[in-house]
Amino acid sequence: MLKDWIRPLLRPLPQWSTIAAAPPSTIVTATLRWHGQEADVTADHTVAALKPLVIATSVDAGEQPVLEYRDSVSGSLLGRLQLQRCGSVATDQHTIALYQVSAGEHHCLAWPQRQWHAWLQNRSMLKNRQPQHLGMEPQAVQQLMIAYLCPRPVVLVSVSVPGHRNIFPMDLIGPLQRSGLYSLALRSTNISEPVMREARKVVLSSVPAAMKATVYKLSEHHKQPPSDWAALPFPLRPSHEYAIPAVAAALHIRELQIVHSERIGSHTFFLARVSANEKLADGEQLHHTAGFHQAYRRQRHAPFVEV
Ligand SMILES: Cc1cc2nc3c(=O)[nH]c(=O)nc-3n(C[C@H](O)[C@H](O)[C@H](O)COP(=O)(O)O)c2cc1C
Structure with missing residues (x-):
């Protein structure tokens, strides 16, 4: 009996959740903030590389902007990534800014569970290195999951x-x-x-x-x-x-x-x-979204439809 109760606590949350959603998904909004300025980048930021973890956007947001993810209905802060400008890509008409992720945190779980699940997930990643993560450090995979708060x-x-x-x-x-x-x-x-x-x-x-x-x-x-x-x-x-x-x-x-x-x-x-x-x-x-995002939705009785 005790085992049945304790087992879920010892199991890490899944890193990813595969869900069904109508496109374009605006369940979560993304905002870049820098020097008192801000820009909605919900449809204007993508991942450019995994190793190192690099975000691309057509907004020039200075040297060290913060990328925030919020639930679009409640406005609650779900997570944030600290970015560091690392270059740009130019086409004949446009310049795309590249930002390396230097730190990140999410607020989908309350304090003790957040640390506990990150520890369990990191331990599991170190034990079973997944080829799709290309040898990324567990911390970078945690940051990637934050970028997946926008499904x-x-x-x-x-x-x-x-x-x-x-x-x-x-x-x-x-x-x-x-x-x-x-x-x-x-x-x-x-x-x-x-x-x-x-x-x-x-x-x-x-x-x-x-x-x-x-x-x-x-x-x-x-x-x-x-x-x-x-x-x-x-x-x-x-x-x-x-x-x-x-x-x-x-x-x-x-x-x-x-x-x-x-x-x-x-x-x-x-x-x-x-x-x-x-x-x-x-x-x-x-x-795809982060497993901790699905856990957040579940706690609020509004889980995504998982497939
Ligand atoms: C749902 C899903 C999404 C994927 N997204 C990407 C992606 O965005 N970029 C990428 O390079 N590979 C992605 N992959 C893996 C590719 O489909 C493909 O297997 C990979 O690029 C092959 O590269 P490799 O031969 O170097 O392993 C994804 C796989 C799955 C199942």
């Missing part, structure tokens, strides 16, 4: 040129609103990375939450791209402009013209223009 939509990225085709999941993606650009952060070791740099065209299918298992399966075979589009376990449709195969059941299909790519630590950071935007259906898209 991140999952897409399937299609690449197709003569001799190479691939379709794989990504969530380090999103608009940099003020510049009109769209960014993607892809591990530089991904087999499609050189093709994307060369062909400069990709198609993003926003996947319904019900496709979670299929999406994860694609990632398992990331070293062997499909030999034939017809071999995929779901129907495809050609994208509007590029005629690249996209997910037929997608909620939204975006065709991107890549205008710039650059290595940033572990990742290649792509900047693109949206050349076609097809909204196909209303519905709930697969998203």
Whole structure:
């Protein structure tokens, strides 16, 4: 009996929660603050690399801004990241600021649980290093989870040129609103990375939450791209402009013209223009958020729908 009661206390919260949410998710707002100034960056910040952990935005927020995440209904502060300017990426028309995360804290759990779960999670990370974290230090993974307080939509990225085709999941993606650009952060070791740099065209299918298992399966075979589009376990449709195969059941299909790519630590950071935007259906898209965010929602009797 005592064991049943004590076991959940000794188990760390899951790092990630896969949820169903209608896009674009504005459940959490993100604000940059610096020298008495502020800018809403809910649709204007993305992760540019994991190692080091770098945030990109089209707002020039000085040298050491703070990025705050708040629940958009209650206004409660959920978490904050301390940023340090580490460079910029320039296209012919825009400059995107790059900020390395230097510290972070979340307020989703009360004080003793916050420390306790972070300790349990860090211990578990050190014991079972996950390849998707690319050898990131536990502290950086904790900071990454804070960046996921704004639930991140999952897409399937299609690449197709003569001799190479691939379709794989990504969530380090999103608009940099003020510049009109769209960014993607892809591990530089991904087999499609050189093709994307060369062909400069990709198609993003926003996947319904019900496709979670299929999406994860694609990632398992990331070293062997499909030999034939017809071999995929779901129907495809050609994208509007590029005629690249996209997910037929997608909620939204975006065709991107890549205008710039650059290595940033572990990742290649792509900047693109949206050349076609097809909204196909209303519905709930697969998203990722932090496990402690779901715990926060659960305590308030408003959990996300987990898939
Ligand atoms: C839901 C989900 C989201 C992912 N998001 C990204 C991403 O944003 N960037 C990335 O490089 N890989 C992401 N991946 C992993 C890629 O799909 C792919 O497996 C990886 O880029 C392959 O690189 P590797 O061969 O170097 O491991 C994601 C995987 C899953 C399951």
